[in-house]
Amino acid sequence: MSGLHTVPGVEVVLYDFGALSVSYALASRRFHLDEWDASISRKLQTLDGIYAKMSDRASTRRMELLERIIILLFVVSIALSVITLAPH
DSSP states (O other), X not given: OOSOOOOTTHHHHHHHHHHHHHHHHHHHHHTTHHHHHHHXXXXXXXXXXXXXXXXXXXXXXXXXXXXHHHHHHHHHHHHHHHHHHSOO
């Protein structure tokens, strides 16, 4: 062997990775992992859409509440101005 050294057990490790990839491929086909992945992705997209709609609705409600508070403050300010200007 001209400078080439072998390491015991390397072939076994490489073989195990090959066996694992074959086993994964077989299990993937058997348990339809690609279909599960697609199904989970669709469900996550649906949940993301629902969350976005609920978040938009909550944001809209907060903005409407703030608008009502601002209008109420204007009305109170005008009412106080009118009350203080009225003769006693």
